[in-house]
Amino acid sequence: MLTPAAQVESVMEIDLELLDRLGVRALLLDLDNTLLAWNQHDLTEEVREWVELATGRGFRLCLVSNATPKRLGVQSRELGIPCVPSAQKPRRRALRKALRLLEVQPGQAAMVGDQVFTDVLAGNRLGLYTILVIPLHLKEQWWMKWVRQLEGLIIWWLQRSRNAWG
Ligand SMILES: [Mg+2]
Numbered sequence: 001m002l003t004p005a006a007q008v009e010s011v012m013e014i015d016l017e018l019l020d021r022l023g024v025r026a027l028l029l030d031l032d033n034t035l036l037a038w039n040q041h042d043l044t045e046e047v048r049e050w051v052e053l054a055t056g057r058g059f060r061l062c063l064v065s066n067a068t069p070k071r072l073g074v075q076s077r078e079l080g081i082p083c084v085p086s087a088q089k090p091r092r093r094a095l096r097k098a099l100r101l102l103e104v105q106p107g108q109a110a111m112v113g114d115q116v117f118t119d120v121l122a123g124n125r126l127g128l129y130t131i132l133v134i135p136l137h138l139k140e141q142w143w144m145k146w147v148r149q150l151e152g153l154i155i156w157w158l159q160r161s162r163n164a165w166g
Contacts, residue, residue, distance in 0.1 A: 001121060001124045001125065002116050002117070002120060002121060002124070003120070003124075004116070004120045004124075004130040004131060004132035005110075005129050005130050005131065006129075006130075006131045006132070007131070007132045007133075007134075008131060008132070008133055008134070009133075009134050010133060010134070011029070011034065011035065011047065011050055011112060011133060012046060012047075012050050014027075014054075014112065014131060016053075016054060016057055016059065019059070019110060019129070020057070022129060023107065023108055024059075024108060024109060024110045024129055025058075025059065025060060025102075025104050025108040025109070026059065026060040026061070026062065026098075026099070026102040026104040026108060026109040026110070027054060027059050027060070027061050027062075027109070027110050027112055028062050028063075028064045028095060028098045028099075028109060028110070028111045028112065028123070028128070029061060029062065029063050029064065029112050029113075030063075030064065030065055030089075030111075030112060030113030030114060030115070030118075030119050030133075031063055031065040031067055031072060031075060032065065032067065032114075033114040033115075033133075033135040034112060034113050034114045034119075034133050034135075035047050035063075035075070036075070043075065043078060043079065048079065051079050051081065055080075055081070060102040060103075060104065061079075061081040062081060062082050062083060062084065062098040062101055062102055063075060063076050063079075063081060063082070063083035063084070064083070064084045064087050064089070064094050064095060064098050064111070065083070065084075065085060065087055066086065066087050066088060066089060066118070067085055067086075068085060068086065069085040069086065071085075072085040073085070082098075082101050082102075084097050084098045084101070087122075089113075089115075089118035089119060089121075089122040090117060090118050090119075090121035090122040090125065091122065092122055092125055092126045094122075095111065095122055095123065095126050095128065096126070099126075106126050106127040106128055107127060107128075109128050109129070110123070110128055110129040110130065110131055111123025111126075111128045111129070111130050111131070112130075112131045112133060113131075113132070113133065114132065114133045114134070114135040115135075116132065119132070120132055
């Protein structure tokens, strides 16, 4: 019940071709740490493009999140896909609602999210294909690399000034 059918680095890595072959028509998407890093309000260009790609390939998308209607509504309008807010995952009610909205059966849908105890559990309980995404907040090393480079530059500059001033 807690084991996802697939695990990916990010939504961009989801094998849409495989889902197609498995008969998956719809993707229920978690928001926080799946499409959006916890400390960010704006969706990245990459995520927007991926949503367009998936939609263009005929997948029906829906945001299913424990977030408030107001917060989720913003992202839903932004991406042009429907949403089910206040989902209370791992309860199944919100997922059922999303399936009704997208007019698909549980066997034709995948739940995509970063949490085993909410997203994966809810999806598995309902018989959806479940995809676990590595939480976005664990992937901020690129930023730390940049900070370290900057730190290196400052240290170099400090040493140089010290040398210059002897
Ligand atoms: Mg999440």
